[in-house]
Amino acid sequence: MARTRTPVVTGWFTGEGDAFRLLGTRCSACASVFFPREDAHCRNPGCGGGDLKEVPLSQRGRVWSYTDGRYRPPSPYVSDPELPWEPRTLIAVELAAERLVVLGQAVPGVTVADLAVGMEVEVVAGVLGEDAETVWTTWQWRPTGSQGVTA
Amino acid sequence: MTGDVAVLGVGMHPWGKWGRSFVEYGTAAARAALADAGVDWRDVGSIVGADTVRGGYPGYVAGATFAKALGWQGARVTSVYAACASGAQAIATARAQILAGLADVVLVVGADAAPKGFFRPAGGDRPDDPDWLRFRVLGATNPTYFGLYARRRMAVHGDTVDDFAQVKVKNAALGALNPYARYRKRVTAEEVAASAVVADPLRLLDICATSDGGAALVLSSVEFARRHGAAEAVRIRAVSTVTPRYPTTVLDLPDIATDSAVAVEPAPETFRASIARTAYEEAGLGPEDLSLAEVYDLSTALELQWYEDLGLCGAGEAAKLLREGATAPGGRIPVNTSGGLASFGEAVPAQAIAQVCELTWQLRGDAGDRQIEGARVGVTANQGLFGHGSSVIAVR
Numbered sequence: 001m002a003r004t005r006t007p008v009v010t011g012w013f014t015g016e017g018d019a020f021r022l023l024g025t026r027c028s029a030c031a032s033v034f035f036p037r038e039d040a041h042c043r044n045p046g047c048g049g050g051d052l053k054e055v056p057l058s059q060r061g062r063v064w065s066y067t068d069g070r071y072r073p074p075s076p077y078v079s080d081p082e083l084p085w086e087p088r089t090l091i092a093v094e095l096a097a098e099r100l101v102v103l104g105q106a107v108p109g110v111t112v113a114d115l116a117v118g119m120e121v122e123v124v125a126g127v128l129g130e131d132a133e134t135v136w137t138t139w140q141w142r143p144t145g146s147q148g149v150t151a
Numbered sequence: 152m153t154g155d156v157a158v159l160g161v162g163m164h165p166w167g168k169w170g171r172s173f174v175e176y177g178t179a180a181a182r183a184a185l186a187d188a189g190v191d192w193r194d195v196g197s198i199v200g201a202d203t204v205r206g207g208y209p210g211y212v213a214g215a216t217f218a219k220a221l222g223w224q225g226a227r228v229t230s231v232y233a234a235c236a237s238g239a240q241a242i243a244t245a246r247a248q249i250l251a252g253l254a255d256v257v258l259v260v261g262a263d264a265a266p267k268g269f270f271r272p273a274g275g276d277r278p279d280d281p282d283w284l285r286f287r288v289l290g291a292t293n294p295t296y297f298g299l300y301a302r303r304r305m306a307v308h309g310d311t312v313d314d315f316a317q318v319k320v321k322n323a324a325l326g327a328l329n330p331y332a333r334y335r336k337r338v339t340a341e342e343v344a345a346s347a348v349v350a351d352p353l354r355l356l357d358i359c360a361t362s363d364g365g366a367a368l369v370l371s372s373v374e375f376a377r378r379h380g381a382a383e384a385v386r387i388r389a390v391s392t393v394t395p396r397y398p399t400t401v402l403d404l405p406d407i408a409t410d411s412a413v414a415v416e417p418a419p420e421t422f423r424a425s426i427a428r429t430a431y432e433e434a435g436l437g438p439e440d441l442s443l444a445e446v447y448d449l450s451t452a453l454e455l456q457w458y459e460d461l462g463l464c465g466a467g468e469a470a471k472l473l474r475e476g477a478t479a480p481g482g483r484i485p486v487n488t489s490g491g492l493a494s495f496g497e498a499v500p501a502q503a504i505a506q507v508c509e510l511t512w513q514l515r516g517d518a519g520d521r522q523i524e525g526a527r528v529g530v531t532a533n534q535g536l537f538g539h540g541s542s543v544i545a546v547r
Binding site for chain 1: 268269271272274276278281283284285286287288289290291292294295298299300301302303306307347348349350351352353397398400402406407408409410411412413414415
Protein backbone atom coordinates (compact mmCIF):
# COMPACT_ATOMS: atom_id res chain seq x y z
CA MET A 1 0.00 0.00 0.00
CA ALA A 2 1.38 3.40 -0.99
CA ARG A 3 2.11 5.72 1.89
CA THR A 4 1.01 9.32 1.71
CA ARG A 5 3.70 11.94 1.20
CA THR A 6 2.97 14.71 3.68
CA PRO A 7 5.02 17.84 4.47
CA VAL A 8 6.26 17.76 8.08
CA VAL A 9 5.04 21.37 8.34
CA THR A 10 2.25 22.85 6.25
CA GLY A 11 3.04 25.79 3.99
CA TRP A 12 6.81 26.00 4.46
CA PHE A 13 7.79 24.53 1.08
CA THR A 14 6.28 23.43 -2.22
CA GLY A 15 7.02 21.62 -5.47
CA GLU A 16 9.02 18.59 -6.52
CA GLY A 17 12.36 18.15 -8.24
CA ASP A 18 13.81 21.31 -9.76
CA ALA A 19 10.68 23.23 -8.83
CA PHE A 20 11.12 22.62 -5.09
CA ARG A 21 11.19 25.91 -3.13
CA LEU A 22 11.02 27.08 0.47
CA LEU A 23 8.04 29.37 1.03
CA GLY A 24 8.13 32.51 3.11
CA THR A 25 6.03 35.63 3.20
CA ARG A 26 6.88 39.19 2.19
CA CYS A 27 5.42 42.37 3.63
CA SER A 28 3.89 44.49 0.89
CA ALA A 29 4.70 47.68 2.81
CA CYS A 30 8.36 47.27 3.81
CA ALA A 31 9.46 44.23 1.74
CA SER A 32 10.71 42.30 4.81
CA VAL A 33 10.76 38.55 4.23
CA PHE A 34 9.78 36.02 6.86
CA PHE A 35 10.72 32.39 7.19
CA PRO A 36 9.10 30.57 8.89
CA ARG A 37 6.19 32.48 7.37
CA GLU A 38 4.38 35.25 9.22
CA ASP A 39 0.79 35.49 8.05
CA ALA A 40 -0.73 37.87 10.57
CA HIS A 41 1.54 40.89 11.08
CA CYS A 42 4.87 42.21 9.81
CA ARG A 43 7.49 42.01 12.59
CA ASN A 44 9.51 45.03 11.45
CA PRO A 45 8.88 47.47 14.35
CA GLY A 46 9.27 50.42 11.97
CA CYS A 47 6.65 49.17 9.54
CA GLY A 48 3.03 50.23 9.73
CA GLY A 49 2.09 46.78 8.50
CA GLY A 50 1.19 45.61 5.03
CA ASP A 51 -0.32 42.52 3.47
CA LEU A 52 1.86 39.46 3.87
CA LYS A 53 2.08 37.59 0.59
CA GLU A 54 3.53 34.14 0.07
CA VAL A 55 6.88 34.21 -1.71
CA PRO A 56 9.29 31.44 -2.77
CA LEU A 57 12.79 31.85 -1.32
CA SER A 58 16.03 31.67 -3.29
CA GLN A 59 17.01 28.11 -4.11
CA ARG A 60 20.71 28.71 -3.60
CA GLY A 61 22.70 30.22 -0.75
CA ARG A 62 26.03 29.99 1.00
CA VAL A 63 26.94 28.03 4.13
CA TRP A 64 26.91 30.32 7.19
CA SER A 65 27.89 27.46 9.45
CA TYR A 66 27.34 23.74 9.90
CA THR A 67 27.41 20.99 12.51
CA ASP A 68 26.06 17.53 13.08
CA GLY A 69 24.12 15.51 15.63
CA ARG A 70 26.10 12.49 16.73
CA TYR A 71 23.47 11.43 19.25
CA ARG A 72 19.81 10.65 18.69
CA PRO A 73 17.72 13.80 19.27
CA PRO A 74 14.87 13.48 21.76
CA SER A 75 11.17 13.47 20.90
CA PRO A 76 9.39 15.08 19.08
CA TYR A 77 12.11 14.17 16.56
CA VAL A 78 11.02 10.83 15.15
CA SER A 79 13.55 8.05 14.63
CA ASP A 80 13.40 4.29 14.85
CA PRO A 81 14.80 3.31 18.26
CA GLU A 82 15.45 -0.19 16.92
CA LEU A 83 18.03 1.13 14.45
CA PRO A 84 21.42 2.59 15.31
CA TRP A 85 21.46 6.38 15.14
CA GLU A 86 23.04 7.71 11.95
CA PRO A 87 24.52 11.19 12.55
CA ARG A 88 22.70 13.96 10.70
CA THR A 89 24.45 17.01 9.31
CA LEU A 90 22.80 20.40 9.80
CA ILE A 91 23.62 23.45 7.69
CA ALA A 92 22.75 27.11 8.30
CA VAL A 93 22.53 28.81 4.92
CA GLU A 94 22.65 32.52 4.13
CA LEU A 95 20.30 33.55 1.31
CA ALA A 96 21.73 36.70 -0.29
CA ALA A 97 18.55 38.10 -1.82
CA GLU A 98 16.47 37.70 1.34
CA ARG A 99 19.40 38.51 3.70
CA LEU A 100 18.49 35.79 6.14
CA VAL A 101 19.92 32.50 7.39
CA VAL A 102 17.87 29.28 7.23
CA LEU A 103 18.79 26.10 9.09
CA GLY A 104 18.14 22.70 7.56
CA GLN A 105 19.36 19.15 7.42
CA ALA A 106 21.88 18.25 4.73
CA VAL A 107 20.92 15.60 2.16
CA PRO A 108 21.81 12.09 3.39
CA GLY A 109 25.45 11.22 2.84
CA VAL A 110 26.80 14.76 3.21
CA THR A 111 29.01 14.99 6.30
CA VAL A 112 30.73 17.92 7.97
CA ALA A 113 33.91 16.85 6.15
CA ASP A 114 32.21 17.74 2.85
CA LEU A 115 31.37 21.29 3.91
CA ALA A 116 33.03 24.67 4.39
CA VAL A 117 31.71 28.06 5.44
CA GLY A 118 30.93 30.05 2.29
CA MET A 119 30.26 26.99 0.09
CA GLU A 120 27.26 27.18 -2.24
CA VAL A 121 24.33 24.88 -1.48
CA GLU A 122 20.84 24.47 -2.92
CA VAL A 123 17.54 23.48 -1.39
CA VAL A 124 16.03 20.14 -2.41
CA ALA A 125 13.06 18.03 -1.40
CA GLY A 126 13.92 15.37 1.14
CA VAL A 127 12.42 12.78 3.45
CA LEU A 128 12.53 13.40 7.19
CA GLY A 129 11.18 10.00 8.14
CA GLU A 130 8.50 7.43 7.50
CA ASP A 131 5.90 5.64 9.54
CA ALA A 132 3.21 3.08 8.69
CA GLU A 133 0.99 5.50 6.76
CA THR A 134 3.10 8.53 5.98
CA VAL A 135 6.32 9.62 4.34
CA TRP A 136 7.15 12.93 6.04
CA THR A 137 8.76 15.31 3.55
CA THR A 138 11.02 18.26 4.37
CA TRP A 139 13.65 20.55 2.86
CA GLN A 140 17.33 19.64 2.75
CA TRP A 141 20.52 21.43 1.68
CA ARG A 142 22.82 19.93 -0.94
CA PRO A 143 26.22 21.27 -2.05
CA THR A 144 26.01 22.43 -5.66
CA GLY A 145 29.59 21.36 -6.32
CA SER A 146 30.30 24.71 -7.96
CA GLN A 147 32.69 25.45 -5.08
CA GLY A 148 35.51 23.13 -4.14
CA VAL A 149 34.31 20.44 -1.77
CA THR A 150 36.95 20.03 0.87
CA ALA A 151 36.64 16.32 1.54
CA MET B 152 24.10 55.74 43.48
CA THR B 153 20.33 55.85 43.93
CA GLY B 154 19.67 52.82 41.71
CA ASP B 155 21.69 50.44 43.89
CA VAL B 156 20.26 47.57 45.90
CA ALA B 157 22.26 45.70 48.55
CA VAL B 158 23.07 41.99 48.47
CA LEU B 159 22.52 41.10 52.13
CA GLY B 160 22.91 37.38 51.72
CA VAL B 161 23.70 34.64 49.22
CA GLY B 162 23.18 30.89 49.39
CA MET B 163 23.42 27.82 47.19
CA HIS B 164 22.61 24.13 47.25
CA PRO B 165 25.49 22.19 45.66
CA TRP B 166 25.02 21.37 41.97
CA GLY B 167 24.82 17.69 41.06
CA LYS B 168 22.41 15.00 39.99
CA TRP B 169 20.78 14.40 43.32
CA GLY B 170 17.44 12.98 42.19
CA ARG B 171 15.36 15.05 44.59
CA SER B 172 12.77 17.81 44.16
CA PHE B 173 13.72 21.29 42.99
CA VAL B 174 11.81 22.55 46.04
CA GLU B 175 14.35 20.99 48.35
CA TYR B 176 17.31 22.58 46.52
CA GLY B 177 15.68 26.00 46.40
CA THR B 178 14.61 25.93 50.01
CA ALA B 179 18.10 24.90 51.15
CA ALA B 180 19.60 27.76 49.13
CA ALA B 181 17.02 30.20 50.53
CA ARG B 182 17.73 29.18 54.12
CA ALA B 183 21.47 29.58 53.49
CA ALA B 184 20.95 33.05 52.00
CA LEU B 185 18.72 34.14 54.90
CA ALA B 186 21.29 32.90 57.42
CA ASP B 187 24.06 34.67 55.50
CA ALA B 188 22.00 37.88 55.57
CA GLY B 189 21.08 37.55 59.22
CA VAL B 190 17.44 38.06 58.25
CA ASP B 191 14.47 36.13 59.64
CA TRP B 192 12.25 34.75 56.86
CA ARG B 193 9.23 36.28 58.59
CA ASP B 194 10.75 39.74 58.02
CA VAL B 195 11.00 39.26 54.25
CA GLY B 196 8.39 41.38 52.48
CA SER B 197 8.53 39.75 49.07
CA ILE B 198 9.68 36.51 47.47
CA VAL B 199 10.49 36.11 43.77
CA GLY B 200 10.84 32.61 42.34
CA ALA B 201 12.52 31.79 39.04
CA ASP B 202 10.37 29.08 37.45
CA THR B 203 11.41 25.66 36.20
CA VAL B 204 9.37 24.08 33.43
CA ARG B 205 10.70 20.70 34.46
CA GLY B 206 9.25 20.92 37.98
CA GLY B 207 5.67 20.43 36.74
CA TYR B 208 2.96 22.74 37.99
CA PRO B 209 4.73 23.75 41.24
CA GLY B 210 7.73 24.73 39.11
CA TYR B 211 5.60 27.16 37.09
CA VAL B 212 4.66 28.94 40.32
CA ALA B 213 8.03 28.68 42.00
CA GLY B 214 7.64 31.80 44.16
CA ALA B 215 4.66 30.46 46.06
CA THR B 216 6.11 26.94 46.13
CA PHE B 217 9.25 28.16 47.91
CA ALA B 218 7.20 30.45 50.19
CA LYS B 219 5.06 27.50 51.28
CA ALA B 220 8.13 25.32 51.88
CA LEU B 221 9.73 28.05 54.00
CA GLY B 222 6.43 28.52 55.88
CA TRP B 223 3.62 30.82 54.76
CA GLN B 224 4.17 34.26 56.28
CA GLY B 225 2.13 36.48 53.98
CA ALA B 226 4.92 37.88 51.78
CA ARG B 227 4.18 39.41 48.40
CA VAL B 228 4.92 36.77 45.76
CA THR B 229 6.11 36.76 42.13
CA SER B 230 7.06 33.91 39.78
CA VAL B 231 8.99 34.61 36.61
CA TYR B 232 10.12 32.58 33.62
CA ALA B 233 12.67 33.58 30.99
CA ALA B 234 14.46 30.29 30.28
CA CYS B 235 18.18 30.63 31.13
CA ALA B 236 17.59 34.29 31.98
CA SER B 237 14.91 33.50 34.58
CA GLY B 238 17.27 34.26 37.46
CA ALA B 239 18.11 37.69 36.08
CA GLN B 240 14.43 38.50 35.68
CA ALA B 241 13.85 37.45 39.28
CA ILE B 242 16.65 39.78 40.38
CA ALA B 243 15.28 42.58 38.18
CA THR B 244 11.82 42.13 39.68
CA ALA B 245 13.16 42.20 43.23
CA ARG B 246 15.22 45.29 42.49
CA ALA B 247 12.25 47.10 40.98
CA GLN B 248 10.14 46.35 44.04
CA ILE B 249 12.88 47.61 46.37
CA LEU B 250 13.55 50.78 44.37
CA ALA B 251 9.81 51.45 44.10
CA GLY B 252 9.50 51.18 47.88
CA LEU B 253 7.17 48.18 47.72
CA ALA B 254 9.48 46.03 49.85
CA ASP B 255 12.59 46.57 51.99
CA VAL B 256 13.84 42.99 51.79
CA VAL B 257 13.22 40.53 48.93
CA LEU B 258 14.20 36.87 48.72
CA VAL B 259 15.12 35.64 45.21
CA VAL B 260 15.19 31.87 44.66
CA GLY B 261 15.80 29.62 41.65
CA ALA B 262 16.20 25.84 41.56
CA ASP B 263 15.98 23.02 39.05
CA ALA B 264 15.92 19.25 38.90
CA ALA B 265 17.19 18.41 35.40
CA PRO B 266 16.51 15.29 33.37
CA LYS B 267 19.25 13.07 31.97
CA GLY B 268 20.39 13.84 28.43
CA PHE B 269 19.35 16.61 26.06
CA PHE B 270 16.87 19.25 27.15
CA ARG B 271 13.67 18.74 25.16
CA PRO B 272 10.51 20.77 24.70
CA ALA B 273 7.38 20.20 26.75
CA GLY B 274 5.26 17.29 25.51
CA GLY B 275 2.35 17.23 23.09
CA ASP B 276 1.89 18.02 19.41
CA ARG B 277 2.55 21.76 19.17
CA PRO B 278 3.40 22.90 15.62
CA ASP B 279 2.86 26.55 16.63
CA ASP B 280 5.82 26.41 19.06
CA PRO B 281 9.25 27.19 17.54
CA ASP B 282 10.94 25.18 20.29
CA TRP B 283 8.84 22.10 19.42
CA LEU B 284 9.37 22.64 15.70
CA ARG B 285 13.17 22.73 15.78
CA PHE B 286 13.20 19.29 17.41
CA ARG B 287 10.43 17.84 15.23
CA VAL B 288 11.60 19.18 11.88
CA LEU B 289 15.38 19.28 12.28
CA GLY B 290 16.35 17.29 15.38
CA ALA B 291 18.15 20.48 16.39
CA THR B 292 19.18 20.09 20.04
CA ASN B 293 20.81 22.87 22.06
CA PRO B 294 24.31 21.55 21.17
CA THR B 295 23.36 21.91 17.48
CA TYR B 296 23.37 25.68 17.95
CA PHE B 297 26.56 25.58 20.05
CA GLY B 298 28.22 23.61 17.25
CA LEU B 299 27.09 26.13 14.62
CA TYR B 300 28.51 29.04 16.65
CA ALA B 301 31.79 27.21 17.27
CA ARG B 302 32.29 26.31 13.58
CA ARG B 303 31.48 29.88 12.59
CA ARG B 304 34.17 31.19 14.97
CA MET B 305 36.69 28.77 13.51
CA ALA B 306 35.89 29.93 9.97
CA VAL B 307 35.69 33.66 10.67
CA HIS B 308 38.23 34.15 13.48
CA GLY B 309 40.56 31.17 13.15
CA ASP B 310 39.76 29.71 16.59
CA THR B 311 40.88 26.11 16.97
CA VAL B 312 39.40 23.15 18.83
CA ASP B 313 42.41 23.38 21.13
CA ASP B 314 41.42 26.95 22.04
CA PHE B 315 38.01 25.59 22.98
CA ALA B 316 39.61 22.82 25.05
CA GLN B 317 41.72 25.37 26.93
CA VAL B 318 38.53 27.08 28.12
CA LYS B 319 37.49 23.79 29.71
CA VAL B 320 40.94 23.33 31.25
CA LYS B 321 40.76 26.80 32.83
CA ASN B 322 37.22 26.42 34.12
CA ALA B 323 37.71 22.89 35.45
CA ALA B 324 40.72 24.07 37.45
CA LEU B 325 38.55 26.75 39.07
CA GLY B 326 35.61 24.40 39.60
CA ALA B 327 37.94 22.05 41.46
CA LEU B 328 38.20 24.81 44.07
CA ASN B 329 34.46 25.43 44.41
CA PRO B 330 32.53 23.34 46.96
CA TYR B 331 29.22 24.06 45.17
CA ALA B 332 30.40 22.83 41.76
CA ARG B 333 29.23 19.46 40.42
CA TYR B 334 32.53 18.61 38.69
CA ARG B 335 35.52 19.16 40.92
CA LYS B 336 38.28 17.49 38.96
CA ARG B 337 40.87 19.20 36.81
CA VAL B 338 40.64 18.33 33.12
CA THR B 339 43.44 18.25 30.54
CA ALA B 340 43.23 19.30 26.90
CA GLU B 341 43.96 15.66 26.01
CA GLU B 342 40.90 14.54 27.96
CA VAL B 343 38.74 17.06 26.10
CA ALA B 344 40.14 15.86 22.76
CA ALA B 345 39.49 12.24 23.73
CA SER B 346 35.84 12.82 24.65
CA ALA B 347 33.12 11.96 22.12
CA VAL B 348 32.02 14.45 19.48
CA VAL B 349 28.46 15.59 20.25
CA ALA B 350 27.93 18.36 17.68
CA ASP B 351 30.93 18.86 15.44
CA PRO B 352 33.34 20.54 16.23
CA LEU B 353 32.32 20.31 19.90
CA ARG B 354 32.96 17.34 22.14
CA LEU B 355 31.28 16.16 25.30
CA LEU B 356 33.71 18.09 27.50
CA ASP B 357 33.12 21.29 25.48
CA ILE B 358 29.42 21.26 26.32
CA CYS B 359 27.85 21.92 29.69
CA ALA B 360 25.82 19.21 31.41
CA THR B 361 22.31 19.61 32.82
CA SER B 362 22.27 19.66 36.60
CA ASP B 363 20.21 19.87 39.75
CA GLY B 364 20.95 22.89 41.91
CA GLY B 365 19.57 25.87 43.74
CA ALA B 366 20.67 29.46 44.40
CA ALA B 367 19.19 32.34 46.38
CA LEU B 368 19.82 35.98 47.20
CA VAL B 369 18.50 38.26 49.93
CA LEU B 370 18.33 41.76 48.45
CA SER B 371 17.42 44.95 50.29
CA SER B 372 17.39 48.69 49.96
CA VAL B 373 20.71 50.37 50.71
CA GLU B 374 18.98 52.18 53.59
CA PHE B 375 17.78 48.90 55.10
CA ALA B 376 21.30 47.46 54.74
CA ARG B 377 22.70 50.43 56.69
CA ARG B 378 20.19 49.98 59.48
CA HIS B 379 20.95 46.26 59.45
CA GLY B 380 24.67 46.92 60.02
CA ALA B 381 25.61 46.01 56.46
CA ALA B 382 26.54 49.44 55.10
CA GLU B 383 29.47 47.87 53.22
CA ALA B 384 27.35 45.20 51.54
CA VAL B 385 27.96 44.32 47.91
CA ARG B 386 25.58 46.30 45.70
CA ILE B 387 23.86 45.46 42.47
CA ARG B 388 24.30 48.50 40.22
CA ALA B 389 22.78 47.28 36.96
CA VAL B 390 20.45 44.57 35.72
CA SER B 391 20.10 44.30 31.95
CA THR B 392 17.13 42.27 30.69
CA VAL B 393 16.94 43.58 27.12
CA THR B 394 15.47 41.93 24.03
CA PRO B 395 17.09 41.82 20.57
CA ARG B 396 16.48 44.50 17.95
CA TYR B 397 14.99 43.68 14.54
CA PRO B 398 16.50 42.24 12.43
CA THR B 399 18.49 39.58 14.27
CA THR B 400 21.47 38.31 12.28
CA VAL B 401 22.66 35.45 14.48
CA LEU B 402 20.62 32.25 14.46
CA ASP B 403 19.37 32.07 18.04
CA LEU B 404 17.78 29.21 19.98
CA PRO B 405 15.17 27.96 19.23
CA ASP B 406 14.85 29.64 15.81
CA ILE B 407 15.05 27.87 12.46
CA ALA B 408 15.96 31.11 10.66
CA THR B 409 17.15 34.64 11.40
CA ASP B 410 15.18 37.75 10.56
CA SER B 411 15.57 39.16 7.07
CA ALA B 412 17.80 42.23 6.82
CA VAL B 413 16.31 43.19 3.47
CA ALA B 414 14.27 46.15 4.69
CA VAL B 415 16.14 47.29 7.82
CA GLU B 416 19.90 47.50 8.21
CA PRO B 417 20.95 45.42 11.27
CA ALA B 418 22.34 47.24 14.31
CA PRO B 419 26.14 47.33 14.31
CA GLU B 420 26.25 45.26 17.53
CA THR B 421 24.85 41.78 18.07
CA PHE B 422 22.13 41.01 20.60
CA ARG B 423 24.66 39.58 23.04
CA ALA B 424 26.82 42.71 22.82
CA SER B 425 23.74 44.87 23.46
CA ILE B 426 23.00 42.95 26.66
CA ALA B 427 26.39 43.91 28.10
CA ARG B 428 26.36 47.47 26.76
CA THR B 429 23.00 48.11 28.42
CA ALA B 430 24.38 46.92 31.75
CA TYR B 431 27.51 49.04 31.41
CA GLU B 432 25.46 52.14 30.57
CA GLU B 433 23.14 51.59 33.51
CA ALA B 434 26.08 51.15 35.89
CA GLY B 435 28.12 54.02 34.46
CA LEU B 436 30.99 51.54 34.15
CA GLY B 437 32.83 49.87 31.30
CA PRO B 438 34.79 46.72 30.59
CA GLU B 439 37.97 48.48 31.74
CA ASP B 440 36.50 48.74 35.26
CA LEU B 441 35.89 45.00 35.71
CA SER B 442 37.70 42.80 38.21
CA LEU B 443 36.00 39.61 37.03
CA ALA B 444 33.19 38.24 34.86
CA GLU B 445 30.87 35.24 35.11
CA VAL B 446 29.64 34.32 31.63
CA TYR B 447 27.31 31.64 30.33
CA ASP B 448 29.68 29.00 28.97
CA LEU B 449 27.03 26.64 27.61
CA SER B 450 29.95 25.60 25.44
CA THR B 451 33.65 26.39 25.58
CA ALA B 452 33.40 28.29 22.29
CA LEU B 453 30.53 30.38 23.65
CA GLU B 454 32.71 31.57 26.53
CA LEU B 455 35.11 33.00 23.94
CA GLN B 456 32.20 34.72 22.19
CA TRP B 457 31.22 36.40 25.46
CA TYR B 458 34.74 37.88 25.85
CA GLU B 459 34.10 39.87 22.69
CA ASP B 460 30.46 40.65 23.48
CA LEU B 461 31.47 41.99 26.92
CA GLY B 462 34.13 44.18 25.31
CA LEU B 463 37.00 42.41 27.08
CA CYS B 464 38.73 42.35 23.68
CA GLY B 465 37.95 43.20 20.08
CA ALA B 466 36.07 41.01 17.61
CA GLY B 467 38.02 37.87 16.82
CA GLU B 468 40.54 38.42 19.63
CA ALA B 469 39.01 36.14 22.27
CA ALA B 470 41.24 33.13 21.64
CA LYS B 471 44.28 35.40 21.88
CA LEU B 472 43.00 36.79 25.20
CA LEU B 473 42.59 33.23 26.48
CA ARG B 474 46.00 32.11 25.25
CA GLU B 475 47.63 35.09 27.00
CA GLY B 476 46.09 33.95 30.28
CA ALA B 477 44.19 37.22 30.68
CA THR B 478 40.98 35.41 31.66
CA ALA B 479 42.62 33.01 34.13
CA PRO B 480 43.24 33.81 37.82
CA GLY B 481 46.06 36.34 38.00
CA GLY B 482 45.18 37.65 34.54
CA ARG B 483 43.82 41.06 33.61
CA ILE B 484 40.17 39.96 33.73
CA PRO B 485 39.50 36.49 35.18
CA VAL B 486 36.38 34.87 33.71
CA ASN B 487 34.24 32.20 35.36
CA THR B 488 36.12 32.08 38.65
CA SER B 489 33.29 29.84 39.93
CA GLY B 490 34.28 27.20 37.39
CA GLY B 491 31.41 28.25 35.14
CA LEU B 492 28.82 26.00 33.59
CA ALA B 493 31.72 23.73 32.61
CA SER B 494 32.01 22.80 36.29
CA PHE B 495 28.41 23.24 37.37
CA GLY B 496 26.27 22.05 34.50
CA GLU B 497 23.16 24.11 33.95
CA ALA B 498 20.35 24.30 36.50
CA VAL B 499 18.38 26.72 34.36
CA PRO B 500 16.42 28.97 36.76
CA ALA B 501 19.20 28.90 39.37
CA GLN B 502 22.14 29.65 37.10
CA ALA B 503 21.92 33.42 36.66
CA ILE B 504 21.39 33.71 40.43
CA ALA B 505 24.41 31.48 41.08
CA GLN B 506 26.48 33.82 38.90
CA VAL B 507 25.59 36.68 41.27
CA CYS B 508 26.44 34.50 44.30
CA GLU B 509 29.95 34.10 42.87
CA LEU B 510 30.32 37.84 42.24
CA THR B 511 29.21 38.52 45.81
CA TRP B 512 31.69 36.10 47.35
CA GLN B 513 34.48 37.54 45.21
CA LEU B 514 33.60 41.16 45.98
CA ARG B 515 33.41 40.40 49.71
CA GLY B 516 36.77 38.62 49.62
CA ASP B 517 35.08 35.38 50.71
CA ALA B 518 35.87 33.23 47.64
CA GLY B 519 38.53 31.15 49.38
CA ASP B 520 41.07 29.54 47.06
CA ARG B 521 39.31 31.13 44.06
CA GLN B 522 39.65 34.67 45.42
CA ILE B 523 40.63 37.38 42.93
CA GLU B 524 42.68 39.90 44.90
CA GLY B 525 41.07 43.28 45.38
CA ALA B 526 37.93 42.50 43.37
CA ARG B 527 35.77 45.65 43.15
CA VAL B 528 33.47 45.25 40.12
CA GLY B 529 32.00 42.12 38.57
CA VAL B 530 29.66 41.41 35.67
CA THR B 531 27.50 38.42 34.80
CA ALA B 532 26.26 37.66 31.29
CA ASN B 533 23.73 35.20 30.00
CA GLN B 534 21.10 34.81 27.34
CA GLY B 535 17.79 32.98 27.61
CA LEU B 536 16.00 31.08 24.85
CA PHE B 537 13.59 33.17 22.73
CA GLY B 538 15.47 36.48 23.18
CA HIS B 539 16.02 37.15 26.89
CA GLY B 540 19.08 39.23 27.74
CA SER B 541 20.61 38.88 31.19
CA SER B 542 23.47 40.79 32.71
CA VAL B 543 24.11 41.98 36.27
CA ILE B 544 26.83 44.32 37.48
CA ALA B 545 27.77 44.20 41.16
CA VAL B 546 30.20 46.48 43.01
CA ARG B 547 31.51 46.98 46.50
